[in-house]
Each structure stands twice: as structure tokens, then as C-alpha cells.
Amino acid sequence: MTETAAPRVQLQGISKSFPGVRALENVDFRLNAGEVHALLGENGAGKSTLIKIMTGAVSRDAGKMLLDGEPVEFASPAEARALGVSTVYQEVNLIPTLSVTKNLTLERQPRRYGLISWRQANERARERLKRLNLDIDVERPLASYSVAIQQLVAIARSLEEDTRVLVLDEPTASLDAREAELLFDIMRDLKARGIAIVFITHFIDQVYQVSDRISVLRNGRLVGTAPTAELPRLKLISLMLGRELEHTEARRTIGAAAARGEPILAAEGVGRRRYMGNFDLQLRAGEVVGLAGLLGSGRTETCKLVFGAVHADAGRVRFEGKPISIRSPRQAVRLDIGFCPEDRKAEGIIPELTIRENIVLALQVKRGWLRRLPHDEQERIATEMIKTLGIATPDADKPVGQLSGGNQQKVILARWLASKSRILILDEPTRGIDVGAHAEIVALIRQLCADGLALLVASSELDEIVTVSDRVEVLRDRHKVGEIAGADVTRENIIHMIAGG
Amino acid sequence: MDHAGSSQALAPSRWSLGELTSRSWFWPILALALIFMVDAVVSPGFFSIRIVQGRLFGSLIDVLYRGTPTALVALGMAVVIGTKGIDLSVGAVVAIVGAVMTNLIHRDMSPPLILALTLGAGALCGLWNGFLVAILDIQPIIATLILMVAGRGIALLIDEGLIVTFRSDFFSAISTGEFLTVPSRIIVCAGTLLFLWLFLRRTALGVFIESVGANSAAADLAGINAKLVKIGAYTLSGLCSGIAGMLICADIRGSDSNNAGLFIELDAILAVVIGGGSLAGGRFYLGLTLVGVLIIQGLTTSILVSGLPAQFNMIVKGVVVLIVLLLQSRRLRQSIVGVFRRKTS
Numbered sequence A: 001m002t003e004t005a006a007p008r009v010q011l012q013g014i015s016k017s018f019p020g021v022r023a024l025e026n027v028d029f030r031l032n033a034g035e036v037h038a039l040l041g042e043n044g045a046g047k048s049t050l051i052k053i054m055t056g057a058v059s060r061d062a063g064k065m066l067l068d069g070e071p072v073e074f075a076s077p078a079e080a081r082a083l084g085v086s087t088v089y090q091e092v093n094l095i096p097t098l099s100v101t102k103n104l105t106l107e108r109q110p111r112r113y114g115l116i117s118w119r120q121a122n123e124r125a126r127e128r129l130k131r132l133n134l135d136i137d138v139e140r141p142l143a144s145y146s147v148a149i150q151q152l153v154a155i156a157r158s159l160e161e162d163t164r165v166l167v168l169d170e171p172t173a174s175l176d177a178r179e180a181e182l183l184f185d186i187m188r189d190l191k192a193r194g195i196a197i198v199f200i201t202h203f204i205d206q207v208y209q210v211s212d213r214i215s216v217l218r219n220g221r222l223v224g225t226a227p228t229a230e231l232p233r234l235k236l237i238s239l240m241l242g243r244e245l246e247h248t249e250a251r252r253t254i255g256a257a258a259a260r261g262e263p264i265l266a267a268e269g270v271g272r273r274r275y276m277g278n279f280d281l282q283l284r285a286g287e288v289v290g291l292a293g294l295l296g297s298g299r300t301e302t303c304k305l306v307f308g309a310v311h312a313d314a315g316r317v318r319f320e321g322k323p324i325s326i327r328s329p330r331q332a333v334r335l336d337i338g339f340c341p342e343d344r345k346a347e348g349i350i351p352e353l354t355i356r357e358n359i360v361l362a363l364q365v366k367r368g369w370l371r372r373l374p375h376d377e378q379e380r381i382a383t384e385m386i387k388t389l390g391i392a393t394p395d396a397d398k399p400v401g402q403l404s405g406g407n408q409q410k411v412i413l414a415r416w417l418a419s420k421s422r423i424l425i426l427d428e429p430t431r432g433i434d435v436g437a438h439a440e441i442v443a444l445i446r447q448l449c450a451d452g453l454a455l456l457v458a459s460s461e462l463d464e465i466v467t468v469s470d471r472v473e474v475l476r477d478r479h480k481v482g483e484i485a486g487a488d489v490t491r492e493n494i495i496h497m498i499a500g501g
Numbered sequence B: 001m002d003h004a005g006s007s008q009a010l011a012p013s014r015w016s017l018g019e020l021t022s023r024s025w026f027w028p029i030l031a032l033a034l035i036f037m038v039d040a041v042v043s044p045g046f047f048s049i050r051i052v053q054g055r056l057f058g059s060l061i062d063v064l065y066r067g068t069p070t071a072l073v074a075l076g077m078a079v080v081i082g083t084k085g086i087d088l089s090v091g092a093v094v095a096i097v098g099a100v101m102t103n104l105i106h107r108d109m110s111p112p113l114i115l116a117l118t119l120g121a122g123a124l125c126g127l128w129n130g131f132l133v134a135i136l137d138i139q140p141i142i143a144t145l146i147l148m149v150a151g152r153g154i155a156l157l158i159d160e161g162l163i164v165t166f167r168s169d170f171f172s173a174i175s176t177g178e179f180l181t182v183p184s185r186i187i188v189c190a191g192t193l194l195f196l197w198l199f200l201r202r203t204a205l206g207v208f209i210e211s212v213g214a215n216s217a218a219a220d221l222a223g224i225n226a227k228l229v230k231i232g233a234y235t236l237s238g239l240c241s242g243i244a245g246m247l248i249c250a251d252i253r254g255s256d257s258n259n260a261g262l263f264i265e266l267d268a269i270l271a272v273v274i275g276g277g278s279l280a281g282g283r284f285y286l287g288l289t290l291v292g293v294l295i296i297q298g299l300t301t302s303i304l305v306s307g308l309p310a311q312f313n314m315i316v317k318g319v320v321v322l323i324v325l326l327l328q329s330r331r332l333r334q335s336i337v338g339v340f341r342r343k344t345s
Helices: A047-054 A077-082 A100-104 A118-130 A147-158 A177-192 A204-210 A233-240 A299-307 A329-334 A344-348 A355-367 A375-389 A405-418 A435-450 A462-468 A491-499 B002-010 B017-021 B026-042 B059-082 B090-105 B111-135 B140-159 B169-175 B184-201 B205-214 B216-221 B226-252 B264-274 B286-306 B312-344
Strands: A009-018 A021-031 A036-040 A062-067 A085-088 A165-169 A196-200 A213-218 A221-227 A265-272 A276-283 A287-292 A314-319 A322-324 A337-340 A423-427 A454-458 A471-476 A479-485 B050-052 B055-057
Touching (some): A009 A047, A021 A047, A047 A165, A047 A196, A085 A147, A118 A147, A147 A165, A147 A177, A177 A196, A204 A233, A213 A233, A233 A491, A276 A479, A287 A462, A299 A337, A299 A471, A329 A355, A337 A405, A344 A405, A355 A375, A355 A405, A375 A405, A405 A423, A405 A435, A435 A454, A435 A462, A462 A491, B026 B286, B026 B312, B059 B264, B059 B286, B090 B226, B169 B184, B184 B226, B184 B286, B205 B226
Parallel strands (some): A021 A221, A036 A213, A287 A454, A423 A454
Antiparallel strands (some): A009 A021, A213 A221, A265 A276, A265 A314, A314 A322, B050 B055
16 A cells, blocks of 8 residues: 555545534544545435535535645535546436447547547547456447446546546445456556545445445544454444444333234235345334344335335235235325335425425325315314424424424324324434434334334434334345344344344 | 524514515515506506496406416416426317317207316316326326327317307307306306315315425325326316316307417416416415416506507516516525525524
8 A cells, every 4th residue: 555644635624514404523534545445324424425525516614625735625526626536426427328438528529620529539538448447339328338337437437647536436336246346456456556545335345345444424423434454344333333322311121011912013024026135024012123234234125115115026914913915105004004204305294385284194195185184173283293292393384394304303203193103114213313303202202102103113323223122123235134122132232133143 | 483583573573574575475466466557557447347238347357358268277287287297288178178069069969968078078188198197107298298289180180170160059158158247257267266276275185286296205105196196186187278178169159279279378387387386396376376367368458458569468478477487586585595594593
């Protein structure tokens, strides 16, 4: 490894807030020349914000950035590129219908007599690809090549003679093992030429295959940086999955009597090909079942299959002992199942509607469109829910889009409580929520459980899982790998199971 | 309320200017009032209404009368736009419905049956659009473009390429007659508005439509059948266009497939947007859409009575519409600033 005096990139005390979200808080990050630096963290941990700040796509609120010891201030990705800092984003942002050449020379075609010289352009495109040892027909449309080749073309496009830093955002997400290996060879080659590479991925194996150092982000903070060789898998997973128990109160007494008895919902071998491996799951009244696993392990997938948002193509479901197949959210709602999705903005709230309308929505769906809830009744339910859940709003007729993240989450919870759900599926109920609301929601989950609801809680925060769950299903690589119950529900046990102990 | 802080001091009493301008109805109503005022200046007696030969008579009535077909189409359009869709085929539906009606009249069926079949044809056209959008998942602008293009052809096929005329006292009474001195088509329009309001706002359908338009993924996860809601919205739009087509056809006593309802979709979309509906979906306003129609119609009238050459009509209309929209976007900006202020303080 070539060790230079100053690191290639040094970020100091970087902070960034978006309306309602604290994306990064006082993050220090050091990237050396000639290293592959893996950047890990859950969705919303701040990875993309960090690299966007590094590459000029987003401005920082506070902090300093040094490039080879020089303070820099990028106003745009173009400026960052001019100084040798390039990114390849997760979604390949090329134009599939154009030829490889056109994609590679999009904003700088060689011209002859004012016209584009395609011969020269092809030549340049080939040169660019040669840097990656790639020899393909550059005149064919990009879409005619595999995703792996497209990914390489995207890298070739970002790579200049003088590139100093290359950021690869989930480059292997849609590659198979062999294709990923091809990409790693190229990364090693680039590294040998002294380029500093930031590698974002959620495949732990790949981190150990190719990276020299690892940094982990969680909730907008850097929780650790270490050489890959000195960070065993178990330690890494523990870093990613959340803080040690600090302020959360002791777990509730286990073995709640209510939790015995027949399951309301029992899934047997439910799964979907290329989506989620078949799993068994029982949900009982008065019991919280946790779903634990790393990013991409299948937590959200499990929730969506149970709720019918994604069709299962295998397995059987029994609802109160009767066989049934839940084919749509509509049907799930009729069965008194509620689902608070992970991505509240995209799948949860209906921003233009008022808080009241959002709260009564599922109840209204159950009543059917003809039997509209009278306005007074809507008002009463909304007011009651606002009070019970402590939703901070002056009145119920404000558009829900104007609330903070925590309050939006409560509105969606209220929606399912108002509709008298008996099973509640919560996917990342506390993501992007500030500490105060976080504790409230955790307490609320326990309360709902005590009230006799059956809960399924998926979370990337291991402590949250340990705090709320009576039983934990552990997931890895889209398969259920085991179940832990009662007194065995501890951080250590879960981490061991995730790591494949 | 502790977060209101500074804005509390500015916080408006119920009728302060700030509060008023933030209401969704403020700018459209203001624009309409201004246009009527201009009308009253250039044409004294604009507001006077007399009874001539047992029928209300006056410029205001004339604006309402002429605006009726557009108003009907716009009401349906508002519902479709509420689902984040659009219906370009309304003009073609007007033509189809006219051709169907004319054809049936020549078959000597009983008028009420003809009326039912005619409106049914409109609803069927809407159902087709809904099928393309909701089931085949074609983008609304393309899906309805298909019928927009093909619809006049269908109408011409029914007419066998001719302009077919007819006489029908029943339909003349509905379209150009009057009832208790009020032009009957205005009653038809008011009845449609009442029906839509009851159907959408006194049931939960309106909220479902807005949910699907604002966030279709979230609506789906809340258990709403988004496909059915969309099909319903397009069918309503087809029905509304059908009523408009019936009035237009009965008005000219014939089916003119090439020209009936030509460009009516543009005025209808404009009316919806002037009335505060957003093409991004999520909210629709029936009453304000009618205000939008009156603005457009009032404008046309004022240009005519002011003596400006008719060719200025389109230009002036364009400019005024632009101004109304800009006024509204200022409202939008203010609300964005307002949100921002509340969040930061």
C-alpha cells in the first residue's frame, strides 16, 4: 500500500441536516491513496449523504474537507470531477439506448469542422475502456450488454487520467459472484495505480474480499474505522447493529402468560423465488416477534410477504386456524392486519391529505366507500389518537406532509389502531426518528403488545429488537436462519446467529 | 403550539389578508370577480337579469349557458386529475356520444331510453380509458390519447361520414329549453354537480381518489383498491363528457363528428388547474373547477363585448390564464415558506 504523508481525502466534523432529519453529525472520515475503503451502514445511516458531500452533490452544513492536504469546497459534482473526485452511483446513470461510445463521450465529443467525428469518438471510447482492460464493440447500444459490463462502462465514464478518488455506490448490487469478481480485479488494479476507492456495499463477504479498511456509519455518526484485517466479522456486525444498551430500560419480564395459546396467524414455508427464502412464522396475541438481520437480509421482504404486498409463491398461511392466502394488502386489511412500512414517505403517509383523513383511512377502507365515516366521528377518532399517541400538532386538519418524521410515524400507527388492527407489522418503526420520539415509540410497542395485539417488528437496531421482542426470527441473505425466544434473546446470541455461528 | 413562536405574532386572525390569501378558493374567486368587474365596465348592464318570454335573460346567464358543456367536461376532468391522471379523450367522447344519440334518434326509440344509452356510451368510453390506465398500466396521457385520436373516427363511422341532423323536442327541451325560467342545461349542470358532490364527498370515494392520486403506493398499502378507484374516476369523466356531448348534439340538432367538442379538453384542463387542482394529483375541487370554467367563459365574453377583434380572444385568454396561475403559485410559494419557517423555528 502506498502511504502518503497526507491522506487523499480528509473530512473533519462534517454535519448535515435536511428538513426534519439529521443526516450526518460531526463525522470524521479519512481516505488514503491506494486503498479500497468500505463504507458500511444501514439505509438512512448517512452513507449517501456523506459521499454526496465528498463529491459536491450536496453542500455540508459544517466541517472541513481536505483533498491531498488542500482545503476544497465543491459547488457541484462537475467541480469535484475537475479535481479528480468521481462517483459511480447505484443506479447506473447512463442511457441504455445509446451506443457505448455515445455514453462515454456524451458531454465532450471530439469535433472536426464543427461536426462530431464518430471515428475519433470511438477511438476515445476504446481508450477509456482499455484502462479497465475491457475490449467490447463500442458501437453497439449499451443495453445490449450485461449489467456488469454496463457497470464497468459507468466506471470508465467516471475515470479520467487524473482521477484521484473514485466512489462506487453499491456497484455489486445486481452482479453475480463471477461478475463481482471481475469488478474486484479492476478495483485492485485501480488501487495499485494509487486511486483511492470508496466502496459502498451491504455484502459483508465482499467487504472482506476487496477492502483494506472499513468505516461504519450509524444514524449519521461514524461509529468506527478499522483496517479490515483487524475487524473480525462478529465485531463488524455488532458495530453495524447499534449501540450497546445504554439508556434503554431493562427488558420486560419475559414469558408473558398472554403469549401462549394458538397463533392468530401462522405461516408455513411462505416465500417467493428470487425474493425471500421460505420461512415459518407464528404471530400470537400479546406477543412481539422481532425480525433481526443485516441490510438486505430479508426483513422488509418478510413483512411484505406476510401483509400480501408482495405475492408469496410458496407456502401456506393459516389465519385463526383456517387456511387462507393473503393476496393483497386489501385482503390483509380486512383481516385486521396493519402494516407500517419502512419508507414512510413513499409508502406510508398521504402527504396532501390531512392528519384526520390519514388516520381514518384504513378504518374507512374497512367500512367500504359507501359508508363514509361522518365528519364528527372522524374528528373524534383523530383527536383521540392525537392525544393517545402524543402527536404534536395544533389541529387535526393540517396536511400530514408538514409533520416531523416521528409524528408521521405516529399518524400511520394511529391509522392502524383506529381501524382496530389485531396484527401489526412494523418495518423499522423508529428509523429517522429523533431520540425522544424513539423511546416513545418503543414504549408504545410494548403497550400495544400488553393490550393484546400481535406484533411483528423488523428493525436494524439490534437493541430495539432485544428491548421489545418476546421472540426473534434471525435472517441472513434472505433466509430465516433461526429463532431465539425468551431469555435467550440477547445481543450476543443474535449476532452469533447472524454471523453464522 | 410552542413551536409557532414568531409566527404566532404574525398569526392571522381569521379574516386577515394573510389568512385569506392562503385559502384555496381565494385567488380563483378574486380572478372571477375582477373579470366580471371588467365585463361590467365595458358592458353596462352586465349584471342585469330580465325575464324575456318566460326565460331568464342577461349577460351573466349567457356566460353560464355557454359555459355549461365545458363545465360538465371539467367536472369529470377534475376527478381524473385528482387521481394524478388526465383525460384527453373528452372531446372525442363528445363526438361519439353525439353520433350515437343521432343514430338512435333516427331509429325512433323512446327518448328516455335514448338518453340512457347515450350517457351509457359516454360512460363506456370512460371505462375503456380506465381499463387502459388501471389494468394495462398505460400512462394516462397516452392511454386517453388513443381514444382522442380514434374516437372521432368511431363517431364518423357511426355517422357514415355525414353530418346527420334530427329533430327532437325531448332533447331540445333538455339542451336549449328552460324550466321555471331557468335554462334547462344549467339545471342539468347543477344536477350533475350535486350528483358528483354526493357521490364523491358524501361517500369516501373522494378521499380514496385523492389518496390514490397523492401516493398510490401508500393508498395500496392502506388497503385501497387503486385500480378500481382509477377505473371509477375515468368512467365518471366519460359520463360527464357524455352529458356534455348530449347537450352539444341537441343544441345543434345534429352530429358533427369532426367539430363537436373540438379542443374542449384544453379548456377543461385549464379550468381544473385554475380552480386549484394540481396535475400532480391528490386534491380535486368540484366547485372551484366551475369557478375556473366561469373565468374562462367570462373572459371570452368580455373579449367579445369589448369589441376587440376575435383573433385576440386566444391571446388574451392565454395571458389571463397565465396570470391566474402565477397568482396561485405565489400562494404555493408562501405555503412552502410557511412550512419552512415552522420547521426551523
